[in-house]
Amino acid sequence: MSNIIPLNERIIVALDVDDTEQAKNLVKKCESHTRYFKVGLQLFMGSWFETVDWIVDRGHKVMLDLKFFDIPETVKLAVEQVNNRGVSLATIHGNDPIIRAAVSARGDLKLLAVTVLTSFGEEDLRAMGMTQSIEDLVYFRAKRALELGCDGVVSSGLEAEKMRNDLGEKLLIVTPGIRPGANVQDDSDDQKRIVTAGMAIKNGASHVVVGRPITKAADPVKVIEQMQQEIAGVV
Numbered sequence: 001m002s003n004i005i006p007l008n009e010r011i012i013v014a015l016d017v018d019d020t021e022q023a024k025n026l027v028k029k030c031e032s033h034t035r036y037f038k039v040g041l042q043l044f045m046g047s048w049f050e051t052v053d054w055i056v057d058r059g060h061k062v063m064l065d066l067k068f069f070d071i072p073e074t075v076k077l078a079v080e081q082v083n084n085r086g087v088s089l090a091t092i093h094g095n096d097p098i099i100r101a102a103v104s105a106r107g108d109l110k111l112l113a114v115t116v117l118t119s120f121g122e123e124d125l126r127a128m129g130m131t132q133s134i135e136d137l138v139y140f141r142a143k144r145a146l147e148l149g150c151d152g153v154v155s156s157g158l159e160a161e162k163m164r165n166d167l168g169e170k171l172l173i174v175t176p177g178i179r180p181g182a183n184v185q186d187d188s189d190d191q192k193r194i195v196t197a198g199m200a201i202k203n204g205a206s207h208v209v210v211g212r213p214i215t216k217a218a219d220p221v222k223v224i225e226q227m228q229q230e231i232a233g234v235v
């Protein structure tokens with residue numbers, strides 16, 4: 001796995017902006033270095049499929065991160081709206097019947113199951129009445145998602161190593177919560193399970209998702225270049 005993915009597809013830039021215009025500007029700034037872009041809730045609510053189709057037509061890859069979570073039939077119908085339009089990855093959430101319904105409708109789409117959000121710490125799980133450790137829950141959900149036909153998972157870089165070792169090379173592990181080294185310990189960040197791009201890939205992630213460190217940077221390309229150097233050093 002690690003050698004097959006080109007360096008310009010390792011970093012998925014999260015286009016967390018309000019509208020198509022801003023998204024296009026960001027894509028144009030970054031596309032010389034990376035060709036993978038994530039459209040999430042904020043941008044999708046602002047532009048529906050307009051930005052998605054534009055990125056696909058430009059020849060780049062799209063991860064559509066809407067984290068579908070609903071009754072199985074609704075999730076199935078939602079996935080049908082996304083498949084066969086050039087999107088590479090989509091995110092879903094849920095228990096076995098929900099995942100099965102999504103898998104049955106995916107067409108050419110690769111599906112990622114969200115395990116535990118990278119903004120959650122152990123205390124957040126306890127507050128929701130869950131007793132397992134994050135690492136155990138992520139592993140349990142990843143194993144199940146793979147058995148049910150998902151192509152991969154979204155998890156932090158901290159849980160990637162065990163999944164990569166035990167669940168094999170084929171599993172896609174897509175890792176948000178990426179921060180440059182200096183910011184890894186920033187307590188004001190909403191992301192709690194944070195690693196650097198290099199650490200995530202070293203631990204077994206196939207891709208990293210990076211939002212604010214790139215979107216808020218004075219020079220986004222410089223940040224991408226630095227992260228790509230880290231990644232190139234560990235694959």
Ligand code: C5P
Pocket residue numbers: 014016040065114116117118119154155176177178191209210211212213
């Ligand atoms: O700005 P930052 O780098 O924290 O952005 C991370 C992106 O990854 C956001 O778009 C967020 O919605 C997304 N994401 C996440 N954790 C997940 C799944 C997606 O942070 N488990």
